[in-house]
Amino acid sequence: MRRLLVLLAALALTLTVAPPADAAVWVTKAQKRLNHLGCNAGPADGDLGQWTRSAVVRFQSREGIEQNGRLDQPTRKRLYAADAPRCNVRPVPAGSGKGRRIVISQRQNWVWLVGRNGKVVSQAGMVDNTGVLGRGSYHVGSYCGRTARIKANRSSGGLLLDNFVRFAPCGIGFHRIPRYPDSGNQIHADWILGTNMSQSHGCIRLSARMSQRVWDFTARSTPVRVV
Known part of the structure; x- marks a missing residue:
């Protein structure tokens, strides 16, 4: 037994x-x-x-x-539910303001560009760092005497930060996933975006396409809301 x-x-x-x-x-x-x-x-x-x-x-x-x-x-x-939602199309979070703006959801790891009429112009996944960037209202512009927008920026470590758009003190902004200057390769794949599987140093990392859309969208004054 x-x-x-x-x-x-x-x-x-x-x-x-x-x-x-x-x-x-x-x-x-x-x-x-x-x-x-x-x-x-x-x-x-x-x-x-x-x-x-x-x-x-x-x-x-x-x-x-x-x-x-x-x-x-x-x-x-x-x-497998019949009403399962799509990942790449999401409603703008409630309580994120009104009018033309950029909305960042740290819970969803997602970014929306919202037009003046309240319609979403573009949306995509992101990578950020909640330990550095807090929730609240911000604005695209110069902080700490630093330039607001830099087409080809470099980090302190020498990485390339394309389409850098500053929106919070002092070095926090939107930009493409950092690239190595010698090869031009990104430090991580696009499929990391929209997840909690990595984190930035505080900035909002985006795909090349989305970073260009943010660059174009912020050619004029733009509020940013982090929720």
Whole structure:
């Protein structure tokens, strides 16, 4: 009897830790669903790697559930629901002001450019640092005697910060994901944007396209609201 109990316990442990035989199948299914919803899970190859986990985080942030990057039961329930929302189209947060402005949601890791009529001109994922940039109202402009807008900026470490637009003291602004000056390569992939899987030094990191849109949008006076 004792030997039987030991064997049963070993079997139970094996079933607990061993991945299901069809793991690649359900991961592929999830990747296809995430891509269909504009969450950018990368190739539907059955690999639950960082790229796919970033898509899960984007979906979780859109749904307001725990951003853990796991395809857990609450996440799967919403992912496969008929009314599951798209990741790349989100409503502007309530209480973020009125009129023409830029809105930043640190909870959703997301940025909206809102026109004078209240309609969204553009929106996209971002990376920031909540330990440096606090919630509140800001404004694009010069701070601490520093230039408001620098097309080709450089960080103190020598990284390239394209389309730098300052909006908070003293060195906080929007810019493209930093690039290495020797190769021109970004320090991390675009699929990190819209997640909590990385953090900046305080600035708002954006894709090349979104940073250009922010640059164009802020050619004139622009308020910024961080929520």
